[in-house]
Amino acid sequence: MRVFCRSWPAAVRSLCTSFLIGLAGCEPAFMEERAGWGTHEEEIRIPNSLTTQALVFNALSTNKIANRLLGTKPLAYLFSPPGEPTIAHQLQDPAAQQFMHYLVGCALANGQTLEWKEPATGLLKTWHGQLGICPAWKTQVPTQACLQQVSSCLLARNNAFGMRVELSLRGEHPLSPSVFQLEPVTPPAEYDPATAQRLASFVPCGTPTLGVQRNCGWSGDAIGSCQPGTRVVLGAGGKDPGTCTGTALGSSSGTQMVLRVC
Structure with a gap:
């Protein structure tokens, strides 16, 4: 028996060539390419914790x-229960499940979902869209451009160590290089990069929890930066604590609020 080995970078290049990009075959009813460029503004922050193992060697x-x-069928046709038999069989591989989690996140838009059946348990599960690179793929055959862009997204989300690192996927406009500006403030990360688990502070509280020691159910936000030693005043609807007068700082509604500064 001969065993052939190759480096992982070569395997990744092979994936980029063979998976998605070159799969548009002679199938009917392909969805049409977008006729022109429009404008759309939304958050494009997304994690890149797809392991190389799951990216390259999934079933x-x-x-x-x-x-x-x-590459030649709508995603709903392949995965929505009962699903296509070959695809359902290959989904027994955990790496294939992880791979599809990221593929759906790249292709479908925020709010779109793709239901599938877990082969080992028979339980119905759901993948969620995030970026919306190719939302029509859910119900239509993907175009070549769709496959290429989703391939690029998958490769960008690869992290050899499986660590969760926030990405901001953006392109370059040849006539306006500065059209995509960096965010002035980076929102706080809600996940531990090493474990990809959500931090306890941002996990919903299992039971009603009150007091300053509460470490669940928080909403993260970022307001900017300042020079060390500068006096900064924050508020959730109260007066300036230094003067107890003037305009209220911030706002709150519905219940008593607690403001935690990190």
């Missing part, structure tokens, strides 16, 4: 039949 992209089905 979907490495199987010739499943690979072709992915």
Whole structure:
């Protein structure tokens, strides 16, 4: 028996060529390419904790039949229960499940979902869209441009260590290089990069929890930066504590609020 080995970078390049990009075959009813560019503004922050193992060696992209089905059929046709038999069989691989979690996040828009059945348990589960690079793929055959862009998104979200790192996916406009500006303030990360688990402070409280020691159910926000030693006053609807007069700082509604500064 011969065993052939190749480096992981080569495998990733092969994936970029063979998976998604080159799969648009002779199938009917392809969704049309977008005729022109429009404008759309929304958050494009997304994590990149897709492991190289799941990206390159999952049972979907490495199987010739499943690979072709992915590039030539709507996602709902392949995955919505009962699902396409070959795809359902390949989903027994945990790496394939992780791979699809990221593919759906790249392709479908925020608010779109794709239901699928977990082969080992028979339980119905849901993948959620995030970026909306190719939302029509849910119900239509993907175009070549769609496959290329989703491939790029998947490769950008690869992290060899499986750590969760926030990305901001943006392109360059040849006539206006500065059209996509960096955010002036980076919102706080709600996940531990090493474990990809949500920090306890941002997890919903299991039971009603009150007091300054509460460490659940917080909403994160960022307001800017300042020079060390500068006096900064924050508020949730109260007066300036230094004067007890003037305009209220911030606002609150519905219940008593607690403001925690980190």
